[in-house]
Structure formats: structure tokens, C-alpha cells
Amino acid sequence: MTDDPLLQPPPDNLEDRPVSEASRLLMGGPTVLVTTTWRGKANVMPLAWHTPLSSKPPVIGISVEQSRHSAEMISHAQEFALNFPKRPYLHHVQYLGALSGEHIDKIDAVQLATFAPTTITAPLIADCAAWIECQVVEAVPIGDHILFAGLVTAVHVDPRSYADGRWSLGEEEHRPLHFVGGNIYSSLSQALEARVPRDFEAPERILRQRIEEELELTREARERHEEQMGLLEREIERGNVVDVTALEMPVPPSANDGEPPLDLSKGFILGG
Numbered sequence: 001m002t003d004d005p006l007l008q009p010p011p012d013n014l015e016d017r018p019v020s021e022a023s024r025l026l027m028g029g030p031t032v033l034v035t036t037t038w039r040g041k042a043n044v045m046p047l048a049w050h051t052p053l054s055s056k057p058p059v060i061g062i063s064v065e066q067s068r069h070s071a072e073m074i075s076h077a078q079e080f081a082l083n084f085p086k087r088p089y090l091h092h093v094q095y096l097g098a099l100s101g102e103h104i105d106k107i108d109a110v111q112l113a114t115f116a117p118t119t120i121t122a123p124l125i126a127d128c129a130a131w132i133e134c135q136v137v138e139a140v141p142i143g144d145h146i147l148f149a150g151l152v153t154a155v156h157v158d159p160r161s162y163a164d165g166r167w168s169l170g171e172e173e174h175r176p177l178h179f180v181g182g183n184i185y186s187s188l189s190q191a192l193e194a195r196v197p198r199d200f201e202a203p204e205r206i207l208r209q210r211i212e213e214e215l216e217l218t219r220e221a222r223e224r225h226e227e228q229m230g231l232l233e234r235e236i237e238r239g240n241v242v243d244v245t246a247l248e249m250p251v252p253p254s255a256n257d258g259e260p261p262l263d264l265s266k267g268f269i270l271g272g
Contacts, residue, residue, distance in 0.1 A: 023049070030129075030167075030176040031093055031185065033083040034062060035107075035114075035122045038076045042123050043101035044112065045070040046093045048179040049145075050082065058152035060134060063145045069102040071146050075139060080150060081117060082132040083125040084176045086161065087187055094183050119153035129161035129176045 027048060035044045049063040062080070064071040074080050085093055092110050099106050107114065107123070114123035120133045134150025141147075160174040161167065167176060167188055175187040 024181055027181055028178055028186070030084050031179040032062075033085055033089075033093065033096070033125055033128070034064075034070060034074075034080050035083060035125065036070065036073045036077045036080045037121045037123065038073045041073075042105070042107055042114075043070055043073050044083075044096060044106050044125070045101070046097045046179075047082075053149055059137065060132065060150050060152060062148050062150065063142070064148065066141065066144055066146050069100050073101070074136065074148055075146070077122070078136040079120040079122060080134055080136070080148065081120060081122040081124055082134070083128045084130040084161075085125070086127065086129050087173050087175055087177060088127070090177060090185055093177060093185070117154070118156075124156070129158050129167075129174065131156040 029048065029050070032047050032050060033044050034047050035042060037043070045064075045068065047062055047064070051061050053059040053061045060082070062082070064074065092112070095110060096106055099109065107125075113126035115126055117124050117131075117133050120135065122133070124131045124133075131154075132152055133154040135153055136148050137151045138149040139146055140149070157163075158174065160170060161176065169175070169188055169191055172187060178186045178188070180186050
């Protein structure tokens with residue numbers, strides 16, 4: 001067996017996928033609703049392909065399919081706004097992706113409330129988590145998409161969603177939507193704080209200890225969950241009414257793969 005990492009065989013659980021799925025692996029960032037205005041007509045489209053391009057000056061890139069009506073409007077308007085929808089906009093976002101603004105007013109079609117921007121003309125959508133106003137400084141055709149580079153001219157946030165320089169994990173209704181793929185979305189649910197080794201003479205040992213600590217926490221959570229499930233089963237067996245919101249359970253009983261369903265013929269579950 002060679003020690004050269006470039007000559008090591010791939011792991012057994014590696015699975016090859018089509019190159020077209022590369023973009024899917026990059027999903028998971030916050031979904032945005034891109035708004036723009038041209039010739040007195042406003043438009044909105046959901047978008048997951050966006051990225052910071054520069055910090056000085058602040059420039060953000062959005063990649064829009066060339067055949068989309070939104071690409072034409074942004075090209076003419078030379079400006080756009082990114083609106084970060086919250087959890088209550090879940091179904092609106094998906095529905096907007098199926099509409100074309102070429103023949104209908106999409107903002108009016110789904111009854112989106114808007115308010116005035118500060119540096120551009122594109123409307124901002126109310127009740128979002130954050131807003132970024134941009135002026136196009138460059139447009140680069142790449143394959144079947146156009147990369148619009150937008151100079152950030154204004155940033156606005158809802159402090160219930162964004163505070164202290166990062167997204168907050170407060171009430172779920174104020175968290176941004178994250179696109180996973182298809183019609184599946186997610187929202188931020190847990191903050192994980194990384195700890196950097198302070199003993200720089202042996203970082204590998206310190207990092208290995210950190211991994212072991214995380215695994216131990218996982219085992220403790222699993223044991224605590226099994227204990228709570230046992231308590232739940234005993235209470236149901238006695239014919240009692242059980243409020244699962246009062247139990248320290250990380251997930252509802254119905255969501256545990258591999259566990260037999262609870263017999264609810266004798267007791268009742270509230271809050272599940």
C-alpha cells in the first residue's frame with residue numbers, strides 16, 4: 001500500500017453521478033426573489049444561483065438562464081434587488097418559479113406586498129428576512145446562462161432574522177428559506193460552533209478528540225431519545241394522554257426510521 005494520497009483507491013461507498021448534478025451539490029444557500037423593473041413593469045423570479053464576487057467593492061453575482069424573461073428585463077434595467085423570503089413564503093416561491101412574467105404581472109398574481117427601495121427602482125417585497133439592492137456592472141454570457149455582476153448599493157435586514165453579522169436562529173417563521181432541490185426547501189435549525197485547536201504542536205490529536213466528543217454527544221442524544229420513547233410507550237400502554245411537546249424529544253415519534261409504530265389504541269398523543 002502506497003503512502004501517496006494521489007494513488008490511494010477511492011472509498012467503497014463512492015458513487016459517480018452525471019456532471020449535470022454538480023450544481024445540485026452546491027444547493028442549500030438562501031433562496032432569493034429577484035425583482036426588477038423596466039418600462040414601468042415590475043417582475044419577480046425565485047433564484048438559487050447567486051454568490052459573492054467581491055468584498056471591495058461589494059459585488060454579488062446572479063446566474064439567470066438566458067431564455068428567461070427576467071434575464072431580458074435585468075439586461076435592460078441594469079439593476080435588480082435580492083429579496084430573502086421567510087418560511088411563510090414557501091409556497092409562493094415555488095409557484096413563482098412556474099410562472100413567466102412575460103405575459104402576466106407575477107407580483108400581482110400572488111398578491112405580494114412591496115415597498116420602495118432606496119437606491120434603485122425595483123420594488124422590494126415586504127415581510128422578507130433581508131434585501132440587497134444592486135446595480136449591474138457587468139453581464140457575462142456563460143453557456144445557457146448570463147452572469148450578472150451587481151454592485152451592492154444598499155442592504156436592509158429584519159433584525160428578527162439577521163443580527164450580529166449572521167442569520168439568527170430565532171422563531172422559524174423569521175428564518176430564510178434554503179433551496180435543496182425540486183420542490184424541497186429547508187430552514188436553519190441548529191448552530192454548530194467549531195473549536196480550533198489551541199495546541200498547535202499536535203492539531204491532529206486535538207481534532208481527533210473533537211470528533212470523539214461530537215460522537216459521544218450523538219450517542220448521548222440517541223440514548224436520551226430511546227429513554228423518552230420508552231416513557232412514551234409506557235404512558236400510552238396505561239391509557240394516558242401524552243403531550244409530546246413536554247418531552248425532550250429531538251424529533252416527533254412518527255419520524256423515526258426503523259422504529260415500530262406506536263400502538264395508539266389505548267392512549268392519545270397531543271402535539272405530534
